Amino acid sequence: MSINATLFVQAIVFLILVLFTMKFVWPPIVKALDERAQKIADGLAAADRAKSELSAANQRVEKELSQTRNETAARLADADRRAQAIVEEAKARASEEAQKIITAAQAEAKQQVVQAREALREQVAVLAVKGAEQILRKEVNAGVHADLLNRLKTEL
Template structure:
């Protein structure tokens, strides 16, 4: 039973050595250990506070970035709308100008065609008149080769003419 129940001397010396060790630890090691633990606890708290601050800053920056993106998208949409409007206006102006120019060119072509037609008709009339005169002259020469026919024609013409 010796193994189960310790002797009084062993208990005494164990207690004395424990108290000496406790005193030495309390005197020399306890304060630095507690100080290190306190510093570690403070550094962890500071790190947590800084992490929270960084998280809040990231949240704020994210919100600002989203606001800037919304603003940029709105500006982009406005610029695109203005560009479309300007394109439509330019196309409409070009179409109007082309129609006006086309109508003007058609009118000039009509006038030119009418002028050329009038010139052609005048030329044809002149040629017909010249041919008619030539034919009449040839016919009259043939008719008037004989002098008696000329006298008869002059007499007939004088009968028709009435003096007033």
């Protein structure tokens, strides 16, 4: 065989191989590459969506944290106000109670002073009667001289 015929046969075989490859081998490879490219594109799109969703979720979390902090601060302020009000109310009640106790103690002290004066008057009257008895050397009748003794008590 000549070199031209060999070259020609090799060209035909190469052409048949190219046609066979283009007809049967190349489409599955292209299809696999297209599918792979589509998967990669879908993955990148999903990553972008996830990234935007993550950003939105972070914003929602920050917003809720901010609201929670504000609510907590408001509740703490309210609790402080309530505590101050309770303390002030307790102080007012304690002051009123102390005033009542002081008033009661003063009234009791006045009553005891009056009782002590009465008892002292009684004792002075008895001593005056005994002194007058000894001066007069006779017994003074308390029933008869009750008016005199009452005047003496009031003068003392």
